[in-house]
Each structure stands twice: as C-alpha cells, then as structure tokens.
Amino acid sequence: MSMEVWPLDVWLRVAEILTFRAGHNAAVVLAGATLLGIAAGVVGTFTFLRGRALVSDALGHATLPGVVLAFLLGSALGLTTRNLPLLLAGAALTGSLAVWLVQQVSRHTRLAEDAVIAGVLGGFFGLGVVLLSLVQSLPTGGQAGLGTFILGQTAGMTRGEAWTMAVLAGGAALAALALYKEFRLVCFDPDFARGLGWPVALLDLGMLALAVVVTVAGLQTVGLVLVVAFLVIPPVAARFWSDRLDRMLWLAACFGGASGALGTALSGAVPDLPTGAVIVLVAGVFFLVSLLLAPGRGVLAALARQLGLRLRLTRVTLLAGAVRGRPLPPRGVVGHWLRLRGLLDASGRLTPHGRAVAEPLERNLRRWELALRLDPHAVPDGTRWGVDPAERVLPAGLLARLDAVGDSAEAAR
Amino acid sequence: MTAATFLQLDFPAGLTAVLACSLCAMLGNFLVLRRQTLVGDAISHAVLPGIVLAFLLSGTRATGPMLLGAMAAGGIAAILIETVRRLGRIEAGASMGVVFTLMFALGVVLLEQGAARGVDLDADCVLYGQLEDVLWLAPAGWSALLDPAALADLPRELLTLAALNLGIGLLIAAFWSPLKLTCFDPALATAMGLPAGVIQYGLVLALALAAVASFEAVGSILVVAMLACPAATARLLTDRYDRQFWLSLGLGAGCGALGYALAGPLPLLLGLGWSLNAAGMIASLSGLMLGLAVLLAPRYGMLARRRGHPA
Incomplete structure (x- = not known):
C-alpha cells in the first residue's frame, strides 16, 4: 500500500x-x-x-x-x-x-x-x-x-x-x-x-x-x-x-x-x-x-516437477495399456499429444512406430509393478515409479529376483 | 488514595495485567510441554500485521475486527512456517525465524506509515503496551463493584481478557485428557486417532487470540515472557501435569499482581513521583522467578542436581 x-x-x-x-x-x-x-x-x-x-x-x-x-x-x-x-x-x-x-x-x-x-x-x-x-x-x-x-x-x-x-x-x-x-x-x-x-x-x-x-x-x-x-x-x-x-x-x-x-x-x-x-x-x-x-527447492520448480511426473506417468500408462490390448480412448492432453506425434491412431490403437516406442515402456512398467508386489521396501526413495528405467534405479538384487519371477511367468504363459 | 481513584486507575489496570498473565500462563503449559514455546514467540509477533490492517480498514480499535485480523494472521503464519519448513527442508526454528520476523517487520512499517497519517496506534504500544490507558471511569465508590450499570462500563480490554480466560479455560477443562496425552506421548495420541493437526491449529488460534487481547494492554514481550516463564517454572517444580497447570496459573497471576504493584502504585506510595513500566516489571519478575527455580528447585534445580547426582 x-x-x-x-x-x-x-x-x-x-x-x-x-x-x-x-x-x-x-x-x-x-x-x-x-x-x-x-x-x-x-x-x-x-x-x-x-x-x-x-x-x-x-x-x-x-x-x-x-x-x-x-x-x-x-x-x-x-x-x-x-x-x-x-x-x-x-x-x-x-x-x-x-x-x-x-x-x-x-x-x-x-x-x-x-x-x-x-x-x-x-x-x-x-x-x-x-x-x-x-x-x-x-x-x-x-x-x-x-x-x-x-x-x-x-x-x-x-x-x-x-x-x-x-x-x-x-x-x-x-x-x-x-x-x-x-x-x-x-x-x-x-x-x-x-x-x-x-x-x-x-x-x-x-x-x-x-x-x-x-x-x-x-x-x-x-x-x-x-x-x-x-x-x-x-x-x-x-x-x-x-x-x-x-x-x-x-x-x-x-x-x-x-x-x-x-x-x-x-x-x-x-x-x-x-x-x-x-x-x-x-x-x-x-x-x-x-x-x-x-x-530444485523452489515452489515453482516443485510444481513443475510434479506436473512433469504426472504427464509422463499418464503417457506410460496410456501406451502400456495399448500394448496390453486394452487401448484407452486417447482423451486429455497426453492422448492428443500422442496422436499428434503419430504414436496412436484415432481409435487409440498403436501405430507401428508407436508399438516400437511403447513396448520397452510396457516392459519397464511390468518390472515396476512386479517390484511393488515382491518387495516394495527395496525400492529406493526418490525414484519415480513406472517412469525411471528400472534397471538403472533399482538395486541389483531386486532386479535379479524380478527377472527370475518374470521368466517363470513367461514360461507359464 | 481514595477508593474511587483506586477503582478507576489501579483496579482495572492491575486486573487486566493479572488476566493477561493468567491467560498466557495457561496456554504456555502446552507449549512448554510440547517443546513449542517459540511458536508462541512467533505467533505473538506475527499477529501484528493482521491487527494493524484490521485497524486501518475498520478505523476503530473495536475488539471484533482486531481479533479476526489477529486470528487470520496467526493462521497464515502457521501455514507459512510449515510450507517453508517442508519446501526448504530446514529446521522448524529457522523457518519460524524467517516468517515471524518478516510479518512483524511488515506490521511495524504499516504502523509507522499509518501513524504518520495520524492513526492512534504506534510501535511502542505494541512492544510495551499501554496499561495506564486502561481506565474505568464509572465508579464512585466500592458499591460500583455490585452495580450492573457501572460494571457494564468496564474497559474493553479487561472484558475481552476476562471472556477469553473463561472460554479458553473451559476448552482446556473439556479437552484436558486428550490435550495431556498429546503433550505426554504425541505418537501414541496420533495412533489412538486424536487429530494432531486440529489440536495444533487450535493452539495456534488460541495463541493468536491471547496475543491480540494482551498486546494492547501489556505488549507483545510480556506475552512471550508469560507464555514461557510460569509454565517453565512450574515444570521444574512438579512432575504432574495438573499440578503444573494450577501452579503456573497461580505463579503467572501472582507475577502480574506483584509486578503491577511494584511498578506503579509502590513508587507513588513512597512519594517518588514517577512510575516504572508495569509490563516490563512483570516480565522481569517472571524471568527472575524462572531463574530462582532453575537454581533452587528441590529436585530439578541446578544446585539440587549438582548435590544429588553429579552430571
């Protein structure tokens, strides 16, 4: 005043x-x-x-x-x-x-x-x-x-x-x-x-x-x-x-x-x-x-970090869902963006290019889901669930167990 | 001194001092036990911009707007302190130090800018209070104490403080056991489903009310002293929470009465022709009392410790 x-x-x-x-x-x-x-x-x-x-x-x-x-x-x-x-x-x-x-x-x-x-x-x-x-x-x-x-x-x-x-x-x-x-x-x-x-x-x-x-x-x-x-x-x-x-x-x-x-x-x-x-x-x-x-510690940086994480997680779940044969209707900002990038077609199915991008993401997400079921306490603090590459941020012991369980599940299928 | 002058000057001012002391001493117990005494320091400073803004907007010293402004400022301060602590990942003390000093500085600048335009409120009043302004003009003799018409004319500060003493005292009595538990074992209290957040913000709001009701009469520094000293003294004298509560209440009120008497009426009675600042005298007395307890308390004092079981 x-x-x-x-x-x-x-x-x-x-x-x-x-x-x-x-x-x-x-x-x-x-x-x-x-x-x-x-x-x-x-x-x-x-x-x-x-x-x-x-x-x-x-x-x-x-x-x-x-x-x-x-x-x-x-x-x-x-x-x-x-x-x-x-x-x-x-x-x-x-x-x-x-x-x-x-x-x-x-x-x-x-x-x-x-x-x-x-x-x-x-x-x-x-x-x-x-x-x-x-x-x-x-x-x-x-x-x-x-x-x-x-x-x-x-x-x-x-x-x-x-x-x-x-x-x-x-x-x-x-x-x-x-x-x-x-x-x-x-x-x-x-x-x-x-x-x-x-x-x-x-x-x-x-x-x-x-x-x-x-x-x-x-x-x-x-x-x-x-x-x-x-x-x-x-x-x-x-x-x-x-x-x-x-x-x-x-x-x-x-x-x-x-x-x-x-x-x-x-x-x-x-x-x-x-x-x-x-x-x-x-x-x-x-x-x-x-x-x-x-x-880093500022309010705006924290908000931006949160928003970025949310967008990336939505992208991963949308693409992984499409790989798993449960295509979600590509609504929302992320869906439109994926369509614009040519990863999804109008009905929400993967394009060939989209499949090449989505399959590694889906494999990564599967590892994270398994890690959460097997041993949630072994997941280090500060890692970003479903987004970070699992083989780089998860401890080696947990990764080995994940792969063993994953292989047997593959064999059973 | 006649009965009328006593009733007009010393009775309302002294009683106001005593009531401010008892109110702060009550709340201080929970702060000392929860190790949050500095929250009291912070809130008593942080309410200033709220009070000044309410005062500048409403243009009066009416109690309602000031209480609202103080509660709003206290709430904002509590939220800001928590935000800064979380985001900056720093200790609560430093976060309080930032928030309350900033709010206090803002209040001072608003005050001085307002005072420059002839507003009747200044920084001195905030720091030391204006106990000598608490007057009761109605009484002509002792009978006024029983006369409803004269009693209705008691000073506003006095009535506000009395109402807050009663209200907060009743709230404490009603929620005594859960409050005691949150002091004694916060983890257990949370596990039992007591709403820690509600209790914390309730305490902050009560502090804001106490600070604004007291500051006009006795100043913000007396509030800090009275939140800390009686409760800390009682804590050194007993292990039982209920005894500590009553003891701190008595010690606080006692300091208020004695301090007021020593500062104002005593020098006049001795014919010295001047008086000392009553709020300051009360705060010094409470500090002295705490110092004596620190040295001499039977079990927890420094001398007893040195003699009993050398640290």
Missing part, C-alpha cells in the same frame, strides 16, 4: 543514496550497513546450520538492559552525550550473558532449549523496558535516543558511529571466514570434530560470540528486535539455491549486503520508516524470490 504513495522523487533519492552521492555521512552509513549485511549473512549461515538460529532472538532482545545500564553508568560518570562504545559494550555484555544462560540452563535442567530461549528473551527485555522507563523518569538526560536501538534508525547517525559499525561488522565477517574449516566441520559433523579432539564447545561459543558482535554492530541500523531476522533470512534464502556451504555463504552474504544497502537507502529517502523493519522487508523480498523461483 505504501508503493503508490511514494512519488518519483523518493526513488530518485534512493538512487542518489545508493550511488554515494548523498553526502559523506550517508555514504559511510551505506557502506557500514552493507558490510553489516554481509557479516550477518556469513555468521548467520553458520549459526543456522548449527541449529542455533533462534538463540540470536534471545541475544538481540537481551542487549536492551545492557544498553540502558551502560547509559545509566555513563550519566553517573558525568558523560552528558551518549557514548556509543560504552553503550555497545553494555549490549555485548548482557547479550553474551543471555547466550551463556541459554546454553547452561538448557544443558543442565529438564527444560528444552525453546522454553529457555523464550524465558531469557522475555525476562531480559522486560528488565530493559523497566530500566528504560526509569531513565525516562530521570530529571536529567532524558532518553537520549535509546529508543532508536529497538527498531533501528540510521537518521542522525554520526560518521564515527557508522565507522564503528563498519569495523565491527567487517571484523566479524573476516573472523567467521578465517574459522571456515572449523565451523564447517562443527556444523556438519560435530561428533567427528569431537573425535578429532577439537574444542567443539569453544567453537560453538566462538560462533555465538560472532553473532553477538554482529548484533551489537547492528543495534543502530536494524535494531535489537529484528536483528534475528538479519541473521536468519539471508541464510535460509541461500539454502533454497544450494546445498554447498561455500555457495550458501556467498549467496547469504550477497542477500544480506544488498538488503542492508537497499533498506538503508529506502529508510533514508522516506521519513517515518524504521530502518530495521525496512531492511528486513527487503531481505524478505530476496527470500520470497528464492522460495518461489529457486531451481
């Missing part, structure tokens, strides 16, 4: 920001947000594959009390303006504490990890909200823009703050890539890694520590409520395109970086749009495109 109310000059402004022509500040913010997206994509891919996707939800929310406590400490020490490094240090502290708590409590009590994540998230965020209301009631200082950390707002971000974000994000991405080999094994085969004597628990902790760094770097841009989206959506979108870790990392980094850049530019061009929500929605567009269009 927002699209039609945005006039052309909004889009021109977006283009201006994206091409670094909107002033030095905007350029640094844009570069920082892009780096942040790349870091989130890379680190998020590892945490997603390790099954820790939603730990970052607790982590993000848990940074709020840290930010406010750091602010209170800062004002007690007499720092009047908001001191970013101090606030981010506070955020990192309580965020790490939350991650550690989730790990400890779900390991040492009967509670499952999901309950612990939700409990820690709610408790920490609640504490943050109480502290925030305390800050608001203080006579001095006021809120000092702490509220922008919740949903993200890049407007008014200083150059130094943008540099801080860029450096933190770049560092996290580089560290994750430096530990590529270790993280890969921990994600795919933690038991083997343990067998090699690798400190798996430490590597897990390191992975989440990088998630903490990304979260802290993203506080001003995506905000703490939605940072989990930045760590989850790009990797999941990448997952639709590839099974291979290196390709997933590239794709997730691209999706993340592009969402960071486009989202920042959009929220810079349109007033009253929280940056975090816009970035997440841009990432959501990449996700939706992947969900629909990715070859």
Whole structure:
C-alpha cells in the first residue's frame, strides 16, 4: 500500500543514496550497513546450520538492559552525550550473558532449549523496558535516543558511529571466514570434530560470540528486535539455491549486503520508516524470490516437477495399456499429444512406430509393478515409479529376483 | 488514595495485567510441554500485521475486527512456517525465524506509515503496551463493584481478557485428557486417532487470540515472557501435569499482581513521583522467578542436581 504513495522523487533519492552521492555521512552509513549485511549473512549461515538460529532472538532482545545500564553508568560518570562504545559494550555484555544462560540452563535442567530461549528473551527485555522507563523518569538526560536501538534508525547517525559499525561488522565477517574449516566441520559433523579432539564447545561459543558482535554492530541500523531476522533470512534464502556451504555463504552474504544497502537507502529517502523493519522487508523480498523461483527447492520448480511426473506417468500408462490390448480412448492432453506425434491412431490403437516406442515402456512398467508386489521396501526413495528405467534405479538384487519371477511367468504363459 | 481513584486507575489496570498473565500462563503449559514455546514467540509477533490492517480498514480499535485480523494472521503464519519448513527442508526454528520476523517487520512499517497519517496506534504500544490507558471511569465508590450499570462500563480490554480466560479455560477443562496425552506421548495420541493437526491449529488460534487481547494492554514481550516463564517454572517444580497447570496459573497471576504493584502504585506510595513500566516489571519478575527455580528447585534445580547426582 505504501508503493503508490511514494512519488518519483523518493526513488530518485534512493538512487542518489545508493550511488554515494548523498553526502559523506550517508555514504559511510551505506557502506557500514552493507558490510553489516554481509557479516550477518556469513555468521548467520553458520549459526543456522548449527541449529542455533533462534538463540540470536534471545541475544538481540537481551542487549536492551545492557544498553540502558551502560547509559545509566555513563550519566553517573558525568558523560552528558551518549557514548556509543560504552553503550555497545553494555549490549555485548548482557547479550553474551543471555547466550551463556541459554546454553547452561538448557544443558543442565529438564527444560528444552525453546522454553529457555523464550524465558531469557522475555525476562531480559522486560528488565530493559523497566530500566528504560526509569531513565525516562530521570530529571536529567532524558532518553537520549535509546529508543532508536529497538527498531533501528540510521537518521542522525554520526560518521564515527557508522565507522564503528563498519569495523565491527567487517571484523566479524573476516573472523567467521578465517574459522571456515572449523565451523564447517562443527556444523556438519560435530561428533567427528569431537573425535578429532577439537574444542567443539569453544567453537560453538566462538560462533555465538560472532553473532553477538554482529548484533551489537547492528543495534543502530536494524535494531535489537529484528536483528534475528538479519541473521536468519539471508541464510535460509541461500539454502533454497544450494546445498554447498561455500555457495550458501556467498549467496547469504550477497542477500544480506544488498538488503542492508537497499533498506538503508529506502529508510533514508522516506521519513517515518524504521530502518530495521525496512531492511528486513527487503531481505524478505530476496527470500520470497528464492522460495518461489529457486531451481530444485523452489515452489515453482516443485510444481513443475510434479506436473512433469504426472504427464509422463499418464503417457506410460496410456501406451502400456495399448500394448496390453486394452487401448484407452486417447482423451486429455497426453492422448492428443500422442496422436499428434503419430504414436496412436484415432481409435487409440498403436501405430507401428508407436508399438516400437511403447513396448520397452510396457516392459519397464511390468518390472515396476512386479517390484511393488515382491518387495516394495527395496525400492529406493526418490525414484519415480513406472517412469525411471528400472534397471538403472533399482538395486541389483531386486532386479535379479524380478527377472527370475518374470521368466517363470513367461514360461507359464 | 481514595477508593474511587483506586477503582478507576489501579483496579482495572492491575486486573487486566493479572488476566493477561493468567491467560498466557495457561496456554504456555502446552507449549512448554510440547517443546513449542517459540511458536508462541512467533505467533505473538506475527499477529501484528493482521491487527494493524484490521485497524486501518475498520478505523476503530473495536475488539471484533482486531481479533479476526489477529486470528487470520496467526493462521497464515502457521501455514507459512510449515510450507517453508517442508519446501526448504530446514529446521522448524529457522523457518519460524524467517516468517515471524518478516510479518512483524511488515506490521511495524504499516504502523509507522499509518501513524504518520495520524492513526492512534504506534510501535511502542505494541512492544510495551499501554496499561495506564486502561481506565474505568464509572465508579464512585466500592458499591460500583455490585452495580450492573457501572460494571457494564468496564474497559474493553479487561472484558475481552476476562471472556477469553473463561472460554479458553473451559476448552482446556473439556479437552484436558486428550490435550495431556498429546503433550505426554504425541505418537501414541496420533495412533489412538486424536487429530494432531486440529489440536495444533487450535493452539495456534488460541495463541493468536491471547496475543491480540494482551498486546494492547501489556505488549507483545510480556506475552512471550508469560507464555514461557510460569509454565517453565512450574515444570521444574512438579512432575504432574495438573499440578503444573494450577501452579503456573497461580505463579503467572501472582507475577502480574506483584509486578503491577511494584511498578506503579509502590513508587507513588513512597512519594517518588514517577512510575516504572508495569509490563516490563512483570516480565522481569517472571524471568527472575524462572531463574530462582532453575537454581533452587528441590529436585530439578541446578544446585539440587549438582548435590544429588553429579552430571
């Protein structure tokens, strides 16, 4: 609904920001947000594959009390303006504490990890909200823009703050890539890694520590409520395109970086749009495109596969039926197509050419039918019944039995 | 403080907080036992665009459209989560993470765009609630509690929550044994012919209702805390499902009352001249309660485990 109310000059402004022509500040913010997206994509891919996707939800929310406590400490020490490094240090502290708590409590009590994540998230965020209301009631200082950390707002971000974000994000991405080999094994085969004597628990902790760094770097841009989206959506979108870790990392980094850049530019061009929500929605567009269009796992590919299989199975049953002397009237798309190709005549009988095509198909179908009767469990998953050539996809033992039974049936006839 | 001001301010707000807590705590039991607490987190965020759209379309804060919008959004979220999980062959957690954050972001953008055009609903209200807006203007004294005309004027949020408490409580009571079985042994429940899908979607719809009824008064974060903390605390204290249910209900309501008292009236009574955010205080208290249970629970706490049978 927002699209039609945005006039052309909004889009021109977006283009201006994206091409670094909107002033030095905007350029640094844009570069920082892009780096942040790349870091989130890379680190998020590892945490997603390790099954820790939603730990970052607790982590993000848990940074709020840290930010406010750091602010209170800062004002007690007499720092009047908001001191970013101090606030981010506070955020990192309580965020790490939350991650550690989730790990400890779900390991040492009967509670499952999901309950612990939700409990820690709610408790920490609640504490943050109480502290925030305390800050608001203080006579001095006021809120000092702490509220922008919740949903993200890049407007008014200083150059130094943008540099801080860029450096933190770049560092996290580089560290994750430096530990590529270790993280890969921990994600795919933690038991083997343990067998090699690798400190798996430490590597897990390191992975989440990088998630903490990304979260802290993203506080001003995506905000703490939605940072989990930045760590989850790009990797999941990448997952639709590839099974291979290196390709997933590239794709997730691209999706993340592009969402960071486009989202920042959009929220810079349109007033009253929280940056975090816009970035997440841009990432959501990449996700939706992947969900629909990715070859293999995408919705359209799955539908096409299903339709193709149905058409081929209909063709096989029609032609095999004709060979067996039970010609079906060639109705429907497949029937017409077979007639057009000259395989069937008007009454649904096989032409000589059609017989040459149909007889091997019928023999194959007979094998499949027999396989289903003899030993359905021996048919491997993922094979296409009646369509795939049996001698290529069925196990050798089953094939031998099929042929033995088939020969004796032939002899009996 | 006179009786009238208590009845006008603290009574409706405090009771609303307690009712929101008890409603979420009831539902939380099934989530904690079925290891689906994060479904509660997801649904409580995902209902936002439904609520905002209903609000923008109907132009009022009337309960009916909002409940419908929330239920529709909750249902869509549940279906999307399942679709993404199946198609992408990924774990449910990641699929939830994608769907609910996207829907929440969409809701926030709709809200801010609406707010820019003078719509009376904003993101702060969604996150922290507006308990101080829950007022009962009718009463002049204690007699109002027995006066039907004054009672009919109770705040809308309060009445909705009370009705939902009653309705969902009755549903749980009616289907207690099958619900218990699906928590205890889902495979057996399915084998016995209990409709797992109906129960799952029923739970999601109940969550959506609870989320929308609570969020206006106490915010979405309190919903997450209340779904998780009382039930998880009770789970650490007892093995019996019925005891766990009553215990979580009591703990949830207790947190609601105590948290509200600590945040609003207590600082005023002490003459401090300011008050704290009640929803946040209730959520922190429930987190503290869970933390204490994790450490000190007689059998399942970490200290008892360390002493009894070293892991």
